[in-house]
Amino acid sequence: MLDPAKSGVSVALKLFRKASFMSLSNGRAYLAIPGPSVIPDQVLQAMHRASPNIYEGELHDVTASLIPDLKTIAMTDQNVAIYIGNGHAAWEAALANVLSRGDTVLVLATGRFGIGWGEMARGVGAKVETIDYGAQSPIDLDRVAAHLAADTEGRIKAVLAVHVDTSTSVKNDIAGLRATMDRVGHPALLMADCIASLGCDRFEMDAWGVDVMVSGCQKGLMTPAGISFVWFNAKADAAQGDCVTSYWNWRPRVDPEMYFQYFNGTAPTHHIYGLRTALDMMMAEGLEAVFARHTTLARTVWAAFDCWSATGPVKMNIADPACRSHAVTSVEIGSPTGNALRHWCETTCGLTLGIGLGRDPADAYFRVGHMGHVNAHMIMGVLGTIDAGLKALDVPHGGGALEAASGVIANG
């Protein structure tokens, strides 16, 4: 009888299988980057439809229904304008509406995104003063106070701050920033970028005294990239200067006489349906429960990294847990291990981690997105995959990470 184990056919088959078929990455891929985030199946299904009538009917009602929920999510009674565009579009819209050419803005940079918003302000025609806190610290409010107090002639029109800078995963104290501005009696507008944080980390626009806030739909709001938002109050509207152009003007968008003024043209038809479903999901869960879920899952991630970093090169970028985002965790691991780990996780296991955005060298860092449509078993899957990657790549690390992580999930 032919022994299959010894037959040449069998050996060849085994080799062929190993070369061509052995993969642990087949199955549902998981994009654990800090935006775009995981899109719920319900959102995808809501978008899977024929183009609706844009002239009348359901689309108009669905669009109008988004407005109160967008205000609820931002915890504001003020205005919200929707733009077809990504977060960068909302950045420019916000700046164009409040600035006049030659105005000065103060940028409080705690990572790549603060710097980027400042560069855009310069492009819009503003003079930009920047306090750069580097990539590992939150905004130091005392330095802000000193800078604003020195501005005795009130040249600073607006203070630009990023709530969560996605490149560093630092979370800034926006309420404290407003208190600092009030304490020194500076009249500047407070403008906040909540593109990464909205729907993940608590943000209260009105209670915290924010005049303008920008966000997008593809992070905490769980919708494919493509629409973004600017919330603004009456003080910000009254500041409108000569940088505003008709397309970016927020006024017709918040108070449209005709439906088309919401978008200055054709509506983002499918995004409207997708966002409607995403907001329904968030409202059904309840905003407080959404925040609590993100808090516990973030603590789960941190518990694992605390163990891994006990020995070897792994280190969370932000040391103080109180200053860490609940939406994203930035990690230093040494060059080029950051890239090697990302590559291993993606090709071997089907998990995509975020790049070391805006860092030098970028391949010494990676980021874990834990924003939006994520639950406990997804986060345990991310952490288990990273744990395997550290072993496979012989990266020295402390043990007990998965044990610690499951403990957080078990005990809240």
Ligand SMILES: *Cc1c(COP(=O)(O)O)cnc(C)c1O
């Ligand atoms: C993602 C992000 C942006 C940029 O948004 P895009 O949609 O990529 O233009 C800006 N700021 C922060 C904090 C972000 O996380």
